Amino acid sequence: MRNLCLSIALFCATLPTYAHGPTPQKAKESIVIHAPVAKVWAEVKQFDAIANWHPDLKKSEGDGSNQSGGKRTLTFQNDQSIVEELDYYNEQEHEYSYRLKTENPQAFPTSSHxxxxxxxxxxxxxxxxxxxxxxxxxxDTGNTPPENLNDEAAVKAMTQFFKNGLAGLKQKVE
Structure with a gap:
């Protein structure tokens, strides 16, 4: 019986390790701005005008659409860019959501967001x-990403992007 247990243990130890892909990460940041909702919304509502208040961006350009499918190109201070697409827009509720359409890990270390x-x-x-x-x-969604494209780098970048953007918005609106 002991030999059987040893054989099973050795067999299991020699099986190839099957790594799974990356797990989704999350970031959330909020800021209180001493200005009415209408004034703050007026600054952020144009989807392709984020560079007007976000200091990490050199420019933002888009198709001017605040409807599902509207696109914008964000150019960061390092001249690298990504493309994002609007999924949902609600003027009355003062909210919208969007996703990464064209990735560029040199610009921003996420493969999707x-x-x-x-x-x-x-x-x-x-x-x-x-x-x-x-x-x-x-x-990098591979099993052994480099440090600049791993989970920690993505969380750090997204969190800092949110903090910088919210601080820039507060400074512009207040």
Missing amino acids: TVELKVSDGDGEGSSTVTLKSRFYRG
Whole structure:
């Protein structure tokens, strides 16, 4: 019996290891802005105009559409760019969601991402809360990604992108 157990253990140890793909990561950031929802929404509602308030971007260009399927190209300060596509837009609820359409890990270390932006009433009179949340996968979906394209790099980049954007928006609107 002991030999059988040893044989099974050796057999199992020599089986190839089957690694699974990456797991989805998440990021969420919010900020309170001392301005009414209408004023904050007026600044963020044009999907392709994010570079007007986001300091990480050199420029943003798009088709001007605030409807599902609308596209924008974001050019980062390093001159690398990605393309995103609008999935959902609701003027009355002050929210929209979009996804990565064309990836570029040199620009942003995700292979796919979806993001939701929402502007809601804040805690005090005349204030707003802006929330960004995302679900995404790292830039290299292989089993052994380099450090700059692993889960930690993707989480760090998305979180910092949200924080920088929200700070830029607050500075512009207040």
